[in-house]
Amino acid sequence: MRQEREKIRWKDIRITDSLFGSYVKRVSEKVIPHQWKILNDQLEDSEKTYCIQNFRVAAGELTGERKGVVFQDTDLYKWLESVAYTIAAGQGLEYEPLADEVIDLIGRAQEPDGYLNTYFTVNAPHRKWKNLMEGHELYTAGHMIEAAVAYYEATGKTKFLDIARKNADLIGQVFGRGEGQKRGYPGHQEIELALVKLYRVTGERRYLETARYFIEERGSCPSYFEQEVAERGGFEFFPDFQDYDLAYSQADIPPVQQTKAEGHSVRDMYMCAAMADLAGEYEDEAMLQACRRIWDNMTQKQMYITGGIGSSGFRERFTTDYDLPNATNYSETCASIGLMMFGQRMSAVTGEAFYYDSVELALYNTVLAGINIEGDRYFYVNPLEVVPEFCTAHTYMNHVKPIRQKWFSIACCPPNVARTLASLGQYIYARDGEELVIHQFISSEVQTEAGGHNVELRMDSTLMQDGKVKISIRSEADTKLKIRIPGYAVNWTIRAGEADLDPVVEKGYLKVTAKAGEQTLVLDLDIHPHWVAANDLVRADAGKAALMKGPFVYCLEEKDNGNLLSQVCVEANQKIQEAAPAEGLVGEIPTLSYPGVRVKNVGLGDNLYGALQIEKEKTQLTAIPYCLWNNRGEGEMLVWHRVLI
Ligand code: FUB
Numbered sequence: 001m002r003q004e005r006e007k008i009r010w011k012d013i014r015i016t017d018s019l020f021g022s023y024v025k026r027v028s029e030k031v032i033p034h035q036w037k038i039l040n041d042q043l044e045d046s047e048k049t050y051c052i053q054n055f056r057v058a059a060g061e062l063t064g065e066r067k068g069v070v071f072q073d074t075d076l077y078k079w080l081e082s083v084a085y086t087i088a089a090g091q092g093l094e095y096e097p098l099a100d101e102v103i104d105l106i107g108r109a110q111e112p113d114g115y116l117n118t119y120f121t122v123n124a125p126h127r128k129w130k131n132l133m134e135g136h137e138l139y140t141a142g143h144m145i146e147a148a149v150a151y152y153e154a155t156g157k158t159k160f161l162d163i164a165r166k167n168a169d170l171i172g173q174v175f176g177r178g179e180g181q182k183r184g185y186p187g188h189q190e191i192e193l194a195l196v197k198l199y200r201v202t203g204e205r206r207y208l209e210t211a212r213y214f215i216e217e218r219g220s221c222p223s224y225f226e227q228e229v230a231e232r233g234g235f236e237f238f239p240d241f242q243d244y245d246l247a248y249s250q251a252d253i254p255p256v257q258q259t260k261a262e263g264h265s266v267r268d269m270y271m272c273a274a275m276a277d278l279a280g281e282y283e284d285e286a287m288l289q290a291c292r293r294i295w296d297n298m299t300q301k302q303m304y305i306t307g308g309i310g311s312s313g314f315r316e317r318f319t320t321d322y323d324l325p326n327a328t329n330y331s332e333t334c335a336s337i338g339l340m341m342f343g344q345r346m347s348a349v350t351g352e353a354f355y356y357d358s359v360e361l362a363l364y365n366t367v368l369a370g371i372n373i374e375g376d377r378y379f380y381v382n383p384l385e386v387v388p389e390f391c392t393a394h395t396y397m398n399h400v401k402p403i404r405q406k407w408f409s410i411a412c413c414p415p416n417v418a419r420t421l422a423s424l425g426q427y428i429y430a431r432d433g434e435e436l437v438i439h440q441f442i443s444s445e446v447q448t449e450a451g452g453h454n455v456e457l458r459m460d461s462t463l464m465q466d467g468k469v470k471i472s473i474r475s476e477a478d479t480k481l482k483i484r485i486p487g488y489a490v491n492w493t494i495r496a497g498e499a500d501l502d503p504v505v506e507k508g509y510l511k512v513t514a515k516a517g518e519q520t521l522v523l524d525l526d527i528h529p530h531w532v533a534a535n536d537l538v539r540a541d542a543g544k545a546a547l548m549k550g551p552f553v554y555c556l557e558e559k560d561n562g563n564l565l566s567q568v569c570v571e572a573n574q575k576i577q578e579a580a581p582a583e584g585l586v587g588e589i590p591t592l593s594y595p596g597v598r599v600k601n602v603g604l605g606d607n608l609y610g611a612l613q614i615e616k617e618k619t620q621l622t623a624i625p626y627c628l629w630n631n632r633g634e635g636e637m638l639v640w641h642r643v644l645i
């Protein structure tokens, strides 16, 4: 097994891309201050979060009850993580004093032994570590640790990291197989990957050991969770968990034995991300094989074309192979972020590029759809087909919102998108020994060190305009580059000046050496819009086709095409024209235009049913990137088109 790749420092990467750059800018200029107001309950017409207030109560500076969901603290931690990356990028320096202040508050809310969780400190001190299945204590700690690591990496300040270490040390004492320790593990995974990060930044191996313990202990028999439920005689936080099954939180069998993506999708992804890390750290082949099985099952049988996962609105979970309904699905934004985290680590530990195909799909489609272009509205659930009036509350569609929301009572997704966008550089570049690796074609600049010398690299991606990516390198010595060839690029070429190169391709990466001095490489990925079909076993997409160009999935919106999009059909492999970007959208991505047919049932008048009598009406269709839907008002949306034979 290979060594992990090395991350490029946050401050060494700058995103200049017209699409992603605009979101990254929004995060620092709008999302962070907007979310700060929400954390402080200063936003009118928005549900109260009590987030900062809870920390004040826990610190003994306010009296009263601690309010909000049991893991409300994580909103602040994810906010701080975004702030850290933004500071590192030099865009959010003004947030640093605010962040320092709130870190001081977190420190005051921490108990002397390192315990840190506003819910249990204030509302249920006698219940600490007694409801791991529902209580999210370890999940919350995980987000705190992730934020602390990011803040340390961004600023070099140790205060938050010290808080995190103290808390992680306590966790390491409480849990384990030693005498007097609890043989428990989290109901919602997250702490494991956070402890790996803490180990990597501190070099303290005990954090890695605790992470490994949590993964290895999970799913053991007799079940820790079943014992817990029996002891407390029922469910405390989520009463609708009455028929809870252990597979929901991947605790029915040890993770290393799992064969498919199962249960709550975010839990599964966070767990798998940690497993991939641990497989690399411990050279644990069995763990890696489990990760491979889960990844393959998920991406080949349970993932939407948009990189969305978890098709069940009920309990935010995976269901079964090929069950991918388009209108009622969940496809939580956080789950696709988790997929990105898992895929990134799988690529790091195996050295294989193809994991990034799904990472890219999730990022360019579901994750980006999770936020509006203004940066103040969010999707939690990401359907592939929407009829706004059918998204009715208190029905089976309760979870599907036809427009992005200001916030949510359970608000895991908005700050998760923010931290992902703010740390986007980690998905674009890495260092692998002497090589500088490029994983994504997002315009950006990086100034770093590779092979013992300084390198300045500028990537100008016009992928969506002409399929090309220009990579300009300035370096003191020859620089070894490893560039991912995406799965969708069948006829790619690469040139240095006028010369065509014939590089070695290894594990999906092309390897080139840029000469010392200045050199420009042009990678042509030769991408074109094309129709995609689904396996016949995906009943929801039978006889349908979706439109893609490169990593972007396209969709039809009512604004461009009128309503009743379910009438729309296309002829098989209908030719597609590229047209100007839609007005009011970001990223200069072409719209796609193609002829279609509306198949109408005529002669029914107001009757609900009647004799079959069809009329076909020609129409010209315009599709926009799925990630940008619902930025121009409410209306119908459709990804999978019916195909006329
Ligand atoms: O339970 C914490 C988070 O809230 C989960 O990851 C999301 O699915 C949401 O339920």
Ligand code: ZN
Residues within 6 Å of the ligand: 332, 333, 334, 335, 380, 411, 412, 413, 414, 416
């Ligand atoms: Zn979420």
